[in-house]
Amino acid sequence: MPDLRRARGWARWIVLGIAAAVFVLFLLAQRQSVAVSYGQSPSAGGRIAEGSAGELSAATVPSAEEMTALVKVQPVVRLPGAVARWDTERVGAAIAGADIRIIVAPPGLDEAERDRVRAVKEATVRVIGTQVTGGFYQSSHSTVPEWRAEFATGDVTATLVSLIFAIREEDEQLQPAAVTQWREPTSAELAPMVTGLRSTGRFTAPGATLTELPKAVTTAFPDRAPLVAALPRQPFGEPLPHYGRALQSVFPDTPILVMYGDWIEYSGPQAADFAELAAVTFYAQSGDRISRYAYPQRNVLGAYLGRVTDLRYAGLFERPLPYVPFDPVRVGMPALPWLFAACVLVFLLLSVRPVARPTSRWRPTAGPARLAALAALAVEQSALTGRSGDPALTRGITQLSAARAALDDNLPERHVQRLLDAAEAELDESGRSLPFPGYRPGEYLRGGPS
Amino acid sequence: MTQVMSLSWWVWPVGVVLLCAAGVGSVLVPRLRAASLERRVAWSAARAAIDRAAVSRDAAPVTVEEAERLLAEAELVVAGGGGPAAARTATDHARRADSMWRAATDA
Missing domain, CATH: 1.10.287 (Helix Hairpins)
Structure with missing residues (x-):
């Protein structure tokens, strides 16, 4: 209990x-x-600043009159330094005999040079770098294989075809979806790259413009420094060597960035998580500028790494999401x-x-039994008592009635017993004064007078 | 979340009030009950002592002024009521009066 x-x-x-x-x-x-982390990305905004970033090349264009004369003579005029290429069969099929004249200018022209090119009214289509414009239209790529073809090899077939259909005001016939042709790199191609990456972590092929790694490399890949291989623009119409896949077997678990001209191909850990997202968002936003300017590869790579950093801070990769799941x-x-x-x-x-329930339960106590026994003794004594025992007996009876009242009042057992003790003492005194033995409580309660 | 909170916000104030009430109650109620019991026990003892003293007075062959005064005082206290302390004073007075009368009876 x-x-x-x-x-x-x-x-x-x-x-x-x-x-x-x-x-x-x-x-x-x-x-x-809520803790918001995507606003704290340390990327430098990822913007490519006008003019100051070395995007203007040494290439230039002749005067507008000279270009007009050229365009009048030939349907396709390629100015010196032009990089754009296309599938002549498909473009020819799109032209279908119409009078479409194309002028192809090099990338990295300044504002005045671009104005000169636009001033050639006889040219229906203008291609500056790989940016395709004509009439009121500008045509852009929208899928990864198309962007890859445009920035890695200068392929503008898809945009040209779309633009020509738009200029001719005809519904575009369904074009085959662009697919990148890949090939395995030869060991002769791979060997110098592996050597360079192993010694410095960076490889710049002859003709590539990557001279140093941008700072954003540490924020984009904080865990492991990526290996960066830079190649010049690849020849048009040939399969691209897939260096990333080949290098992955040499450097497992390492982020690898391969630049084909202005195109950046990522392979390595978590490629499935972000590579396509980074490429799509980066080239969709910056592709237009990259296509008409001649940015050094370092700038393109820096902007791309800034985008990767933003994605990382946006909660992809292993970083906890801004909202806690x-x-x-x-x-x-x-x-x-x-x-x-x-x-x-x-x-x-x-x-x-x-x-x-203060007194948890009513429990039988010794009080009532003792009261009854002492009361019986008092009755017996009252019949026998003489003068000398009288007051003691009376006092005993008052104590007994007090004990009885206390019992009725549910007073604690200890108090009742104290009253009964007093009564017993009085009855003992009265019993002692009797001439007969056996009437003292000690004797009486044991067996009574016999 | 805020909606869930707004539906059940009353749980907090009501709960706090109930907790405080239960805490105060569980301390105060037994204390009050014990005090009441102590008072009743003390008065019961006082009445028993006064009854006994009255019997002794009746049995005494002589008048004891001091004892009469003490018993009167004890009866006065009982009539006035009061707490356990008053009851104990009455008990004490009645006992002293009782022992005086007993001494007078035995002498």
């Missing part, structure tokens, strides 16, 4: 503690806020009030129980 009561007391305090903890948790949770406090929050209510209820019940 005391064990149970102690356990109940402990449970009461534990429940109170839990309720207090839940309450404090609830109060603390009120100032929880599982937080026990947050998930358990709706249950907190009810947990608290349950604790309060249990505490209430445990508190009420002892208060509601």
Whole structure:
């Protein structure tokens, strides 16, 4: 019984503690806020600044009159330094005999030079670098294989065909979806690249313009420095050597960036997670500028790495997302009030129980039996007592009636027994004064007078 | 989340009030009950002592002024009521009066 009561007391305090903890948790949770990380990306904005970034090449164009004369003579005029190429069969089929004249200018022209090219009204289509414009239109690529072809080999077939159909005001016939032709690199191609990457982590092929790695490389790939191989623009119409795949077997678990001209191909860990997303967002946003200017490869790579950094801070890769997917406090929050209510209820019940039943249950006590026995003795004595024992007997009877009142009043057993002790002492005195033995309480209660 | 909170916000104030009430109650109620029991026990003892003293007075062959005064005082206290301390004073007075009358009776 005391064990149970102690356990109940402990449970009461534990429940109170839990309720207090839940309450404090609830109060603390009120100032929880969402942590936003995508605004803290340290990338330099990823923009490619006009003019200052070396995007203007040494190439130039003749005067507008000279170009007009050239265009009048030939349907396709390639100015010196032009890089754009296309599938003549498909473009020829799109032209279908119409008077379409194309002028192809080199990339990296300044504003005045571009104006001169635009001034050639006889040219229906202008290709500056790989940017294709004509009439009111500008045609752009929109898929990864198309961008890859444009920036790695200067292939503008798809944009040319679309633009020519638009100029001729005809519905475009369904073009075959662009597919990149890959080939395995030969060991002769691969060997110098592996040697260079192994010694410096960077390889610049003859004709490539990558002279140093941009700083963004550390924020884009904080865990492992990537290997960067830069190649010049690849010849048009030939399959691209897939260096990334070949290098991966030499350098496993290492991020590898291969630049084919202005195209950046990533291979390595988590390629499936972000490579396509990074390429699409980067070339969709910056492709237009890259196509008409002649940026050094370092700038293109820097802007691309800035985009990768943004993606990393946006919550891809292993970085936790800005919104926390599982937080026990947050998930358990709706249950907190009810947990608290349950604790309060249990505490209430445990508190009420002892208060509601102070004398836990009525238990038979020795009081009434002793009162009855002493009362019987008093009755016997009253018949025999003489003068000398009279006051003691009367006092004893008053104590007995006081004990009886106390019993009726549910007073504690100890008090009743004290009153009965006093009565017994008085009856003992009165019994001692009697001439007969056996009327003292000690003797009487043992067996009575015999 | 805020909606869930707004539906059940009343749980917190009500719970806190109930907790406080239960805590105060569980301390105060037993204390009050114990005090009441102590008072009743003390008065019961006082009445028993006064009854006994009255019997002794009736049995005494002589009048004891001091004892009469003490018993009167004890009866006055009982009539006035009060807490356990008053009851104990009455008990004490009645006992002293009782022992005086007994001494007078035995002498």
